[in-house]
Amino acid sequence: MATQAHCLSYSGCNFLRQRLVLSTLSGRPVKIRKIRARDDNPGLRGTTLYYQPGLLYGGSMEHDCSVLRSIGYYLESLLCLAPFMKHPLRIVLRGVTNDQVDPSVDVLKATALPLLKQFGIDGESFELKVVRRGMPPGGGGEVFFSCPVRKVLKPIQLIDPGKIKRIRGTAYSVRVSPQMANRIVDSARSILNKFIPDIYIYTDHMKGINSGKSPGFGLSLVAETTNGTFLSAELASNPQGQGAAMLPEDLGRNCARLLLEEIYRGGCVDSTNQSLALLLMTLGQQDVSKVLLGPLSPYTIEFLRHLKSFFQIMFKIETKPCGEELKGGDKVLMTCVGVGFSNLSKTLK
Amino acid sequence: MDAKDQKKHRKKNSGPKAEKKKKRHLQDLQLGDEEDARKRNPKAFAVQSAVRMARSFHSEFFFFFFKHTNRTQDLKTKKHHIPVVDRTPLEPPPIVVVVMGPPKVGKSTLIQCLIRNFTRQKLTEIRGPVTIVSGKKRRLTIIECDCDINMMIDLAKVADLVLMLIDASFGFEMETFEFLNICQVHGFPKIMGVLTHLDSFKHNKQLKKTKKRLKHRFWTEVYPGAKLFYLSGMVHGEYQNQEIHNLGRFITVMKFRPLTWQTSHPYILADRMEDLTNPEDIRTNTKCDRKVSLYGYLRGAHLKNKSQVHIPGVGDFAVSDVSFLPDPCALPEQQKKRCLNEKEKLVYAPLSGVGGVLYDKDAVYVDLGGSHGFQESEEVRPTHELVQSLISTHATIDAKMASSRVTLFSDSKPLGSEDIDNQGQWMPKEEKQVDLKTGRVRRKAIFGDEEEEDESGDSDDEDDEEMSEGDRLENNSSDDETEEGQDARVTDKQYTSGKGIKRQKLEMEEDFEVDLPAFADSDDDLERSSVEEEAEEADESSEEEDSTAEEERDILESKAIREGGKPELLHTDDSSDSLNVEKSLTRKKATFTTSDSGHCTAEEAFASEDEPEENSSLSTEEEDSENEEAIRKKFPKPSQVVSCQKLGSENLIDETSDIEDLLKEEDYKEENNYSTDTSGALKWKEDLSRKAAEAFLRQQQTTPNLRKLIYGTVTEDNEEEDGDNGEELGGLFRVSQPASECKHKADSLDCSRFHVEAPHDWDLEEVMNSIRDCFVTGKWEEDKDAAKILAEDEELYGDFEDLETGAMHKGKPGPDTQIEDVEEEVKEEIDPSAEESAKEKLLDKKRKLKEMFDAEYDEGESTYFDDLKGEMQKQAQLNRAEFEDQDDEARVQYEGFRPGMYVRIEIENVPCEFVVNFDPHYPIILGGLGNSEGNVGYVQMRLKKHRWYKKILKSRDPIIFSVGWRRFQTIPLYYIEDHNGRQRLLKYTPQHMHCGATFWGPITPQGTGFLAIQSVSGNMPDFRIAATGVVLDLDKSIKIVKKLKLTGFPYKIFKNTSFIKGMFNSALEVAKFEGAVIRTVSGIRGQIKKALRAPEGAFRATFEDKLLMSDIVFMRTWYPVSVPAFYNPVTSLLKPVGEKDTWSGMRTTGQLRLAHGIKLKANKDSLYKPIVRQKKHFNSLHIPKALQKALPFKSKPKTQAKAGKTPKDRVRPAVIREPQERKILALLDALSTVHSEKMKKAKEQRHLHNKEHFKMKQKEEEEKLKRQKDLRKKLYRIQGQKERRNQKSSLKGPEEQLK
DSSP states (O other), rough: OOOOOEEEEEEEEEEEEHHHHHHHHTTOOOEEEEEETSSOOOSSSSSSSEEOOOOOOOOEEEEOOOTTTTHHHHHHHHHHGGGOSSEEOOOOEEEOOOOOOSOOHHHHHHHHHHHHHHOOOOOOOOOOEEEEBBTTTTTTTEEEEEEOOOSSOOOEEOOOOEEEEEEEEEEESSSSTTHHHHHHHHHHHHTTTTTTSSSSEEEEEEEEGGOOSSSSEEEEEEEETTTSSSEEEEEEETTTTTTOOOHHHHHHHHHHHHHHHHHHHSSSSSSGGGGHHHHHHTTTTEEEEEEEEEOOOOOHHHHHHHHHHHHHOOEEEEEEEOOOOOOOOOEEEEEEEEEOOOOSSOOOO | OOHHSSOOOOOOOHHHHHHHHHHHHHHHHOOSSTTTTTHHOOOOOOOOOHHHHHHHOOOOOTTOOOHHHHHHHHHHHHHHHHOOOHHHHHHOOEEEEEEEEEESSSSHHHHHHHHHHHHHHOOOSSOOOOEHHHHHHOOOEEEEEEEEHHHHHHHHOOOOEEEEEEEETTOOOHHHHHHHHHHTTTTOEEEEEEOOOOGOSSSHHHHHHHHHHHHHHHHHSSOOOOOOOOOEEETTTEEEEEHHEEHHHHHHHOOOOHHHHHSSSSSEOOEEEEEOOOOHHHHHHSOOEEEEEEEEEEEEBBBBOOOOOOOOETTEEEEEEEEEEEOOOOOOOOSSSSSSGGGGOEEEGGGGGGGGEEEEEEEEEOOGGGGGGGGSOOOOHHHHHHHHHHOOOOOOOOOOOOOOOOOSSSSSSOHHHHHHHHHHHOEEEEEEEEOOOOEEEEEEEEESGGGTTOOOGGHHHHHHHHHHHHHHHHHHHHHHHHHHOOOOOOHHHHHHHHHHHHHHHHHHHHHHHHSSSSSHHHHHHHHHHHHHHHHHHHHHOOHHHHHHHHHHHHHHHHHHHHOOOOOOOOOSEEEEHHHHHHHHHOOOOOOOOOOOOTTTTHHHHHHHHHHHHHHHSHHHHHHHHHHHHHHHOOOOOSOOOOOOOHHHHHHHHHGHHHHHHHHHHHHHHHHHHHHHHHHHHHHHTTEEEEOHHHHHHHHTTTTTHHHHHIIIOHHHHHHHHHHHHHEEEEETEEEEOOHHHHHHHHSSSSOOOOOOOOOOOSSSSSHHHHGGGBBBOOOOOTOOOOOHHHHHHHOOOOOSTTTTTTTEEEEOOOOOOGGGGGOOOHHSOOOHHHHHHHHHHHHHHHHHHHHHHHOOOOOOOOHHHHHHHHHHHHHHHHHHHHHTTHHHHHHHHHHHHHHEEEEEEEEEEEEEHHTTTOOTSSEEEEOOOOOOSSOOOOOOOOEEOOOOOOOSSBOOEEEEEEEEEEEEEOOOOOEEEOOTOOOOESSOSSSSSSSEEEEEOOOOOTTTTEESOOOOOOOOOOOOEEEEEEEOOOTTTOOOEEEEEEEEEEEEEEEEEEEEEEOOHEEEEHTTTTTTTEEEEEEEEEEEEEEESSSTTTTEEEESOOTTTOEEEEEEEEEEOOOOOEEEEOOOGSSSSTTTOOOOOOOOOOHHHHHHTTTOOOOOOGSOOOOOOOOOOOOOOOOOHHHHSSSOGGGOOOOTTOOOOOOOOTOOOOEEEEEEEHHHHHHHHHHHHHHHHHHHHHHHHHHHHHHHHHHHHEEEEEEHHHHHHHHHHHHHHHHHHHHHHHHHHHHHHHHHHHH
């Protein structure tokens, strides 16, 4: 009798996505106990979850995401899984496109997609499109994501982030005055112009059905380097009826400062996509992959631990102190040998 | 001095010499040469024949146009393989040579001869794999393969080279072909045929013919030109030396192509197996699951600890522990010699009882050869005496320490601890053991001072120093001095690695027990180890005197332990664990004395990386204790288990310096902060403390901290395992952990964003400056600065000569322009230092020029293939280089155990039959499984019945598949895909076609080959491989359907509408099939319309024509079938010795029926009956009167014909004769009869007469002819004589002629 890969057990609701994604990819079942066990209203039908992974099927799908979390929350997991489906994934997600908690669709489009391309996931059908914008609490946004499938991934060597050559961004406003976006752009530029002249921030004002159900505005900024690294920052206005009203000027300035922080942290991968990059490195062939990162986020650190327990993979972690040149904070060089993963779902014809 | 005085050389610009030089220069460049015929007369070299041109010109540009080139190109590209990254390690594992052949063909003899050829040793009995060093860079693992199909399948999967022995006097046997087919399926290893029994041929011609015949048959199976080796005859029961030597040479230089399955999976061909089960468990239950350790070279890919393996013939297991051991059959050290010396020709075959020294994790077994015979007189002790005594002991460690005695030499006086104090010499104890199986005497080296196990780290290296010395001492006594010395050294290595593992384990436990930031004490480890290194360095510089000095300090410390430390080492709970501990205690920690830290633990390795840490931590013990104290202050709760080292170190606090104290304080704080701010980082909204964030960043600043932070802390998966046994206090109470923070973290918000905790003030100039260089507008690095690059380009391109005109263009005269002149004369004049730099610069420039040239010209040439190859090569280089400088302990953690290592794998819960029925002749393979390859699911494959297999295969008959590493029985369903994508079930596999097959079994990656056999037991008369194919898909939702015909009968018929009944049972069923196409047997098509109320299940249907009541209506439908979930691994290795080829799994229905004598109940309608034809009765044709009238006369029924009755008047009366008349008539009758008889006789006579006459005539004729012939003969003779005479006379002359 074949022994099933023994089950991993965790407790608590945090890092649920990581656990489910890694469980699916590694084929090991996972059991999560004590999910908000002390809460009066745990939110689930129980406090324990057992997940037995199967194979990923893919194909065309539609999903209405909960408006409590933005689409980015769902997309982050999808980005990890999409290249390993049986059929290329084409999915329409509906819900909140931009909020203050999760990385927005715009940022993922600007940073995660180029990152996946580094691993050889590319093609015409690889796209992420914001069809409608929806702000919390109402939502009403729509995003189309399609991704080709790959049998194996390429190893990467991202050691030199290069220098930032341009900054792009999107200032969006829905169900508010279109002037808001312009005000955001002006204020953001006022800070960023001190560093680089090549800045262009698109103003995206959606109307009618494309503007979702709640008013709001926000800004996402992306800095592109000469070596194809994308660093991002974003801010969104407070949801309607929650918190004080935000001035678009403040938002723009703060967002620009956040981008500068991100640049200070640096690395070849944006801080939100660290875990994605590490995952895809792990899932490569049995070759050495290297990536230079900024300081590791707590999420990434937990992700590394999970990677170890699911794939028995350990990263070689070397800190690279900032040199004599003024190039922001310390960096971390992550090196690993891929586990030799291959997409078991893909059909051989 | 002289150089300065000399006049500077001036180049000649005119004159014959200058001319000549210029010309030569141009000629070198192949330009401007008017003498060149090609240039001078271009028409003569124009293309004249396109075909010839194409033949000679193999550019891909042309191959579209010319057939020939096309062909060559085709041939060329056919040779291309998809380039793969070369992942062979620097020190590759031994090559697996499988010697295969039918019985009595000479396999064992060949192996023996090969081993003797390479090692000059003779093995009488060969069991299991034998590893030998065959050359400077190659080792071989030779294994014999019998005709058991299980073994053949398993070995084909791990073979690198197959020596296929063929009895030439007999020819090919079925096993040979079976094995070839197995190989083909599981990736094709190199195959070399070896013909034996060639001396049985008497005639040379016969031999030659046989050789040729066999060779060509072999080529068709393998590939044309495959190597076939001939072993002609035996000498004294062995093959001829020269031939074996040649064969060995072939094997040693052979190159191998990487096989997909082998390179993507780790695997081990185990050459040793030990049972580690607690003897007590076996005593109480002889059938308890066993714990075994298996040893062997790791091959293929990297193996990760705790991964899953499959042992073919046993089943799937999770690896409970992996460790690497020193290579028992190592390649010789790098040297420039051409061949190996005798000592380097190693042979290692523990199953056959060869190999000298056997290394275990915590013991060394030395096999004594004949030269050590004098020691055999020593008394033989029980195997686990020491261990047993340790288990049963009740004395505390310090008591034992005081009383412990160590025997240095087998016959010397035992030493007590006080002696050791005096001498400072610790030695391994030797214990004689008799291997029960082989009766061999082994020397087990056991180290006496277990108590020092958990001693402080810095004593280790000295201990080791002495140990190795001791070993050397001991070795001096032995005969083979150098070899043993090497062994001893290896032993030391072994101990170190073992210690590293144990250390980690201890750490883990501490992590659980002490409730404080877990990396605190592990950090201490780090520092301690760094001191170890320092100590090592010190050792290096100073000799033994130094070490003895340190040694004293050591002993002081150890005493301190005895005073202060409580013997709480044995805090494990179950007996097996305690046994483990004891075992580990027997080990003495040791560090290799040489400077390379190749064998220190992972922590040590990291410590060495961490330089600032190292500098600060001068005395680690103190720091350790400091931390410990600080912790205790903070958490007044006593930590349950206090390790000896910490207590011991406490006694040395007085040595601490204040600065260090401060440092430690800081360290501690930092670490303590972590627990708050990892959680704090997540509850960022509530707590935005800047301090915490800064501390967090600081946390990440040093490597080992970061590594500890990530991997060193409590990981959840360990928590569940160790959660129970870790916190038990005295076996009664459990300490509840105040893990509120942890809990909080566990239930906090799941968000990947990394929030800025302490934003910088981006309005400040210096803050802004900190990132200014991240932008293109900022300052660039030296090598990338645009201005610099431009300047370099200037230097490069600055001066050039126009080759057409021959004019020189000078660039700006830079600081080093005078060097740019390529001519040698210039160089001579420059002073040496300048010359050096100039040379360098020149070289640099040349290199750059070459690069540019390459870039320019190669780009056009290089194809996609070349690029891809280059890329792969680069990756391979990176793979090799990345972890090269790290020691194995650290490497193993990052990349897993790499192929080429000799590893020891512990596996638990192995069925007892595996150990009890262990047969060394059968290979034990540990095949590593990839992610989710251990899972079971539905597998789809493309399958073809083997053309040599006599039967066809039936769906749902259990069959044994060999896929990946596994052999298992399962129930497949065969199907074929119709044109519309429907997968239709097949009852039997088609004869000469592929079909699909799906079964429930282990998930295996797509593209893996497989083979199927119906039974692995016994000998089947015919070819055994039933089918082969490839895995296509792993789809759980596959839908295989079979045809289902529903029939019904009309019960009411209107015009084109009928009511049909009997097809369905309810109106609901009908509703589901509304609109479906139905048909009658006679071919009338129709459609289901609607259910009827009256008989249940009846419906109204319309047809294209009116039905008859006798018509049968049917409908074709498809019914999905489910794949039976049956998966049964072939557990042939668990069978008793000698019966391993008798495994039989589930039987087919046919076999069961045969066994039980159950006849199939035949359908009565299908039985054959005598055919009885009924007489056909035709009615007469009746033509209506009206029609008769209208018919022409010809066709009219003729009425008179029918008139049978004659009228009375026409009826003639009957003639009645008178008696007289009657008599006359009778007489006449008689007479006529007589006459006719007479005539008949006469005729016969005449006929006879005629015949005779004819014969006579013929005879006469013949005689006549004969006569004539004779006459003619005579006549001709006379004529001939006459003619001859005439001729003669004509030769004589005319006179005679005239006469």
